[in-house]
Amino acid sequence: MKKQIANWGNYPVIEANEEYFSFPDRLRELILKENGFIPRGNGRCYGDASLAKTTISTLKFDKILSFDRQAGIFECQSGLTLDRILDVIVPSGWFLPVTPGTKFITVGGAVASDVHGKNHHIDGSFSNHVLEMDIVLASGETISCTPGIHGDLFEATCGGMGLTGVISRVTFRLKPIETSFIRQKQVKAGNLEELIRLFEEYREYTYSVAWIDCLKKGPHFGRSILMLGEHAGVKELDPKRQNDPLQLPKKKQVNFPFNLPSWVLNPFSVRAFNFLFYSKNFKKEINNVIGYEPFFYPLDAILHWNRGYGKKGFVQYQFVLPLESKRGLVEILHRISDKGLGSFLAVLKVFGKQESIISFPKEGYTLALDFPVKPGLLEFLDELDRIVLQYGGRLYMSKDARMKPEILQHGYPDLEKFKDIVRKYNPDEKIRSIQSDRLLLTTN
Amino acid sequence: MATILILGATSDIGMTIARKFASGKFDILLAARKPEQLQPLESDIHIRYGVNCRSVAFDALQYGSHSEFFSSLQPKPDISICVFGILDDEEQAFNDWHLTERMIHTNYTGGVSILNVIAKYYIARKKGTIIGISSVAGDRGRASKLIYASAKAAFTTYLAGLRNKCFKDQVHVMTVQPGFVYTKMTENLPLPKLITSTPEEVADLIYKAYLKKKNIIYVKWFWRYIMLIIQCIPEFQFKKMKL
Ligand SMILES: Cc1cc2nc3c(=O)[nH]c(=O)nc-3n(C[C@H](O)[C@H](O)[C@H](O)COP(=O)(O)OP(=O)(O)OC[C@H]3O[C@@H](n4cnc5c(N)ncnc54)[C@H](O)[C@@H]3O)c2cc1C
Numbered sequence: 001m002k003k004q005i006a007n008w009g010n011y012p013v014i015e016a017n018e019e020y021f022s023f024p025d026r027l028r029e030l031i032l033k034e035n036g037f038i039p040r041g042n043g044r045c046y047g048d049a050s051l052a053k054t055t056i057s058t059l060k061f062d063k064i065l066s067f068d069r070q071a072g073i074f075e076c077q078s079g080l081t082l083d084r085i086l087d088v089i090v091p092s093g094w095f096l097p098v099t100p101g102t103k104f105i106t107v108g109g110a111v112a113s114d115v116h117g118k119n120h121h122i123d124g125s126f127s128n129h130v131l132e133m134d135i136v137l138a139s140g141e142t143i144s145c146t147p148g149i150h151g152d153l154f155e156a157t158c159g160g161m162g163l164t165g166v167i168s169r170v171t172f173r174l175k176p177i178e179t180s181f182i183r184q185k186q187v188k189a190g191n192l193e194e195l196i197r198l199f200e201e202y203r204e205y206t207y208s209v210a211w212i213d214c215l216k217k218g219p220h221f222g223r224s225i226l227m228l229g230e231h232a233g234v235k236e237l238d239p240k241r242q243n244d245p246l247q248l249p250k251k252k253q254v255n256f257p258f259n260l261p262s263w264v265l266n267p268f269s270v271r272a273f274n275f276l277f278y279s280k281n282f283k284k285e286i287n288n289v290i291g292y293e294p295f296f297y298p299l300d301a302i303l304h305w306n307r308g309y310g311k312k313g314f315v316q317y318q319f320v321l322p323l324e325s326k327r328g329l330v331e332i333l334h335r336i337s338d339k340g341l342g343s344f345l346a347v348l349k350v351f352g353k354q355e356s357i358i359s360f361p362k363e364g365y366t367l368a369l370d371f372p373v374k375p376g377l378l379e380f381l382d383e384l385d386r387i388v389l390q391y392g393g394r395l396y397m398s399k400d401a402r403m404k405p406e407i408l409q410h411g412y413p414d415l416e417k418f419k420d421i422v423r424k425y426n427p428d429e430k431i432r433s434i435q436s437d438r439l440l441l442t443t444n
Numbered sequence: 445m446a447t448i449l450i451l452g453a454t455s456d457i458g459m460t461i462a463r464k465f466a467s468g469k470f471d472i473l474l475a476a477r478k479p480e481q482l483q484p485l486e487s488d489i490h491i492r493y494g495v496n497c498r499s500v501a502f503d504a505l506q507y508g509s510h511s512e513f514f515s516s517l518q519p520k521p522d523i524s525i526c527v528f529g530i531l532d533d534e535e536q537a538f539n540d541w542h543l544t545e546r547m548i549h550t551n552y553t554g555g556v557s558i559l560n561v562i563a564k565y566y567i568a569r570k571k572g573t574i575i576g577i578s579s580v581a582g583d584r585g586r587a588s589k590l591i592y593a594s595a596k597a598a599f600t601t602y603l604a605g606l607r608n609k610c611f612k613d614q615v616h617v618m619t620v621q622p623g624f625v626y627t628k629m630t631e632n633l634p635l636p637k638l639i640t641s642t643p644e645e646v647a648d649l650i651y652k653a654y655l656k657k658k659n660i661i662y663v664k665w666f667w668r669y670i671m672l673i674i675q676c677i678p679e680f681q682f683k684k685m686k687l
């Protein structure tokens with residue numbers, strides 16, 4: 001049935017025919033019947049990666065197939081969302097090997113965007129932990145692949161934005177934990193140089209991420225808070241919690257009821273940041289033990305916070321620059337703060353090495369921030385793209401709704417190889433999205 | 445541990461009912477035409493909720509097999525819920541007796557056949573619960589749901605009679621009247637968002653109503669009033685309406 005759909009940025013909004021399936025037979029039927037479709041998970045990518053005139057939603061294909069509680073190996077259908085997985089694995093002493101900043105994404109989406117977390121420099125991206133998966137090709141055939149068997153298909157599916165086929169089943173390795181809590185350290189940095197020094201000083205920490213104030217100019221340009229974390233051991237919990245160290249967080253969420261005018265969210269995050277930054281007990285650093293939800297998913301506490309940007313929506317801009325291009329980072333941040341179009345906060349992380357043909361992460365600094373859609377924005381982002389390329393960086397397709405094909409081309413040296421594999425498994429370009437058409441990954 | 449039998453378990457509503465009762469620590473018996481399709485749901489339920497879950501073959505239209513089907517179940521279910529149903533294109537069915545007959549038999553005759561067997565067993569033991577999913581469509585006949593609505597009306601009436609018949613033997617019968625629900629059955633129909641439920645909402649309400657031993661529930665509650673209003677329209681006027 002036709003309906004209006006959009007991903008997390010509410011930009012663009014399109015009319016699409018959304019199909020669902022609960023059983024593999026029906027998926028095969030849909031794939032054979034439809035011409036020009038894209039698999040869709042929970043629509044948490046920001047832009048147009050999972051939009052097309054027909055989408056095949058995996059959300060009803062969400063069964064847990066096996067969970068080896070001794071070995072920490074988990075097998076499920078691709079439409080299962082991470083929040084449901086956490087409910088099952090955490091009480092048994094396991095955690096996701098890699099998690100993005102929201103738990104409301106599907107396993108299929110985690111593979112297709114090859115998502116990264118705050119631990120990329122230690123644990124790599126999601127696909128590094130995938131042992132095996134099934135992919136249903138455009139021909140309707142199902143292929144099981146591992147990094148070694150049908151390795152080309154495996155490699156092009158991780159980060160391949162759905163273009164090789166519909167991922168239907170995934171087996172991946174979990175990470176052992178003693179408790180469901182995180183030992184957190186927050187450190188204040190007065191400016192960007194200090195922040196980068198701190199990242200290096202604390203590089204042994206499993207989890208790290210920083211919030212940067214993009215508006216501050218002068219000597220405090222780049223003032224920020226670095227957040228570091230480790231899974232807490234039982235002995236680090238206060239005695240009350242020690243008899244139930246793997247407890248799940250209580251479910252409570254507030255819903256953002258409707259689209260707010262776009263000025264509301266900014267002051268909100270400004271206030272949250274300033275509150276933290278100037279808080280009396282935050283001299284230089286705070287150390288505490290908190291639940292995994294506020295550490296990994298602070299934004300999930302407000303369902304539909306994206307509506308805070310209003311009806312016109314927003315785009316998220318995320319790029320990575322090689323470690324040696326710190327100057328590029330400074331230049332881009334300056335541009336953003338001068339122009340004043342962006343959100344107040346930007347998120348900075350460090351990526352470790354990664355070997356893959358189409359996944360976004362590569363060693364360096366990655367910065368992400370939101371831009372409410374406004375006149376002049378697209379031109380400005382094109383300008384930023386050129387700086388990113390000039391410093392040897394690239395953009396994340398999962399956040400993208402607007403980049404030009406040449407930006408992708410220059411940022412991803414293995415792009416031709418990727419396209420060849422897509423052509424091999426999706427020869428008639430039956431599987432295509434608005435994004436793949438725009439980026440000329442599929443030809444119109 | 446108590447067991448629930450779900451007849452028509454491959455349905456979108458049936459699968460969510462299975463998860464809901466499993467979360468309440470019921471063991472689950474899934475009955476469907478193609479039980480092999482349900483293996484993933486079996487493992488899902490077992491892993492999430494730690495209860496037993498298995499699937500058995502069942503076809504609502506094979507009346508002759510129903511008695512044997514039920515006697516082969518071990519352990520016997522404490523609750524049996526009848527979820528299967530079918531909604532074909534009514535215009536096509538009007539012109540094709542085969543389709544009309546299948547719609548009547550799936551929505552009515554099949555339910556009567558299997559529930560008679562189960563009711564006899566529960567009556568003899570003086571305990572058990574039967575839940576039947578009918579539809580608000582059965583509350584008034586209309587052109588666009590000619591056969592489906594009449595079969596559901598018959599099924600609703602059967603459930604009311606069965607409730608009356610079983611009452612003295614402590615067997616409880618609950619009728620569920622869903623309005624619009626987003627499922628496979630309705631995926632090509634434009635449903636008004638405000639009054640359409642999700643299968644999860646249906647399963648939640650059925651579970652709560654089961655615990656409270658309700659007789660008849662509408663899902664959601666306002667459908668009772670929507671249908672009351674529709675039933676109040678005088679026939680001379682109703683027959684002229686396009687519904
Ligand atoms: C608040 C927030 C924080 C985020 N933080 C991070 C972060 O820290 N790190 C990070 O990497 N990402 C992050 N993201 C992005 C998000 O993790 C990815 O976009 C993810 O892919 C979304 O998954 P989804 O299930 O919603 O899929 P969708 O958004 O529906 O689809 C995303 C892509 O996956 C493809 N896809 C989905 N399912 C399948 C399938 N079964 N088979 C084949 N292809 C499929 C789609 O075609 C599309 O190309 C964040 C998003 C939000 C909203």
Ligand SMILES: NC(=O)c1ccc[n+]([C@@H]2O[C@H](COP(=O)([O-])OP(=O)(O)OC[C@H]3O[C@@H](n4cnc5c(N)ncnc54)[C@H](OP(=O)(O)O)[C@@H]3O)[C@@H](O)[C@H]2O)c1
Pocket residue numbers: 451452453454455456457458476477478502503504505527528529530550554577578579580621622623624625626627628629630
């Ligand atoms: N969706 C709505 O808006 C709505 C509204 C009111 C009432 N209802 C009722 O709710 C119930 C569940 O339907 P649903 O919406 O969840 O639709 P659904 O997903 O289409 O389910 C229908 C189910 O009936 C099963 N079935 C059909 N013929 C059968 C037979 N001969 N033997 C055994 N099973 C048979 C199907 O099994 P297969 O998988 O083998 O085909 C399927 O699982 C139905 O009784 C329906 O009438 C639905």
